[in-house]
Amino acid sequence: MTKVGTIASVDAIPLRIPFTYTGDRGSSFPGLDWNTLDICLVKVTTDTGLVGWGDAFAYHCLEPITAVVEHMIRPNVLGQDASDITGLSHRLQQKFHLFGRHGHTTFALSGLDIALWDIAGKASGLSLSALLGGVRKTLPAYASLFILRNVDAVVEDVTQAKAQGYDYIKLHEIGAAEVGAARMTAGDDIPIMVDVNCPWTPEEARRNALILDEFDLYWLEEPIFPPEDYHALARLRRETGVPLAAGENWCTSWAFAHACQAGAIDFAQPSVTKVGGITEFRKAAAICESHGVQVMAHSPYFGPGFLATLHLAASLPSPGLIERFFIKMEGELYPGWFDPIDGAFRVPDGPGLGVEPDAAVIKEFAVK
Ligand SMILES: [Mg+2]
Structure with a gap:
């Protein structure tokens, strides 16, 4: 059992990975060209050296999601207890509710939450399941x-x-x-x-x-x-x-x-x-x-x-x-x-x- 510690850093890492599919004719969905899969990785580290990974939904919205993680999530969680996952989820939802309880804000919160659970598992030595x-x-x-x-x-x-x-x-x-x-x-x-x-x-x-x-x-x-x-x-x-x-x-x-x-x-x-x-x-x-x-x-x-x-x-x-x-x-x-x-x-x-x-x-x- 490792001490979880406090959140020392939160980084958004935007990835854009090309993909192919059967009968590729430059498809579109919904009305958007789609031939790369965008992933906004959320990397959280604690002051005890634990690293957790999450991702925030980012298909067709990679740049905005990256910005939400970096400019809205990060400043609000640095120094917070990384084991207080449900508390952070509640407090951040309350704090951000005026931006809508759907879309970019909630996607970015999802990325943070997944990373914190990854850290909780690593601290306990148990798989998440x-x-x-x-x-x-x-x-x-x-x-x-x-x-x-x-x-x-x-x-x-x-x-x-x-x-x-x-x-x-x-x-x-x-x-x-x-x-x-x-x-x-x-x-x-x-x-x-x-x-x-x-x-x-x-x-x-x-x-x-x-x-x-x-x-x-x-x-x-x-x-x-x-x-x-x-x-x-x-x-x-x-x-x-x-x-x-x-x-x-x-x-x-x-x-x-x-x-x-x-x-x-x-x-x-x-x-x-x-x-x-x-x-x-x-x-x-x-x-x-x-x-x-x-x-x-x-x-x-x-x-x-x-x-x-x-x-x-x-x-x-x-x-x-x-x-x-x-x-x-x-x-x-x-x-x-x-x-x-x-x-x-x-x-x-x-x-x-x-x-x-x-x-x-x-x-x-x-x-x-
Ligand atoms: Mg579906």
Whole structure:
């Protein structure tokens, strides 16, 4: 047991790592060119020499998130007790509430929170999942295919995912042609999920959900804009019977409380780099459990947030499936840990997050 000490430094390290995907045609999402994965690493050191790593959600917003960590988070936490994680989470949320309890502020707080939990694990000599009371060594994976908008590319990726041992596959498609092709290729035994990323009004969602229901969806994800229209989601569930998933765009556990009270979802998708870190994820998960809603963590990441998700899921009574973005990264911070074996991810058992990020990869892809 090492003394945790006080927070001596907080650094944001912005990374921009190119990636490729099947049938790459210079895709865009949503309306943005997307061919690099942006990661805002948050490195926290304590005056006792411990180092923790977190990440703040930064897709398409790397520079602003970096600035929030450096100019809002850092000055407010230097010298604070690094073991006071829930206290810091509460005080910073209260202090920053006037900037909105969603978006950049909460993403940056998430990065800090993950780093502090990494430190707590390292200080105790326990893996994060062990610290949180979990003993699972493996977790079932699902392949989360890129936005392909192309039947041939969908068929190719579904074939590849099956060959790599995935037992569950998620599409980011809207069209019946792509979803139907995935169902044909996957066969009847592979559950298929469809994530449409909030394109529809409630009435459009009802029509499209009934069309896609023909392909026996395990869940339909984020069918309605805005994503926080919990009552419209609840109506859609009731009227169509199609299982719904949402939550990656809900920040803090309060959003999950409102969603659960409304009966909005079958599957809850808190995102550890967005929701407020490990502290808020755990609260959200407890709320969902008490409403009989299964957690299916949002984790299309390749930074500390992915490892944090593994540990969190490993500590839940019902871990759900772990999302793996089905793209090919040019560099990986944790080589090997993103590759499932027999359809399952291993949970690292080293102290804290369990694996240190690759220093050479940080150096190569750091944004100057
Ligand atoms: Mg999604």
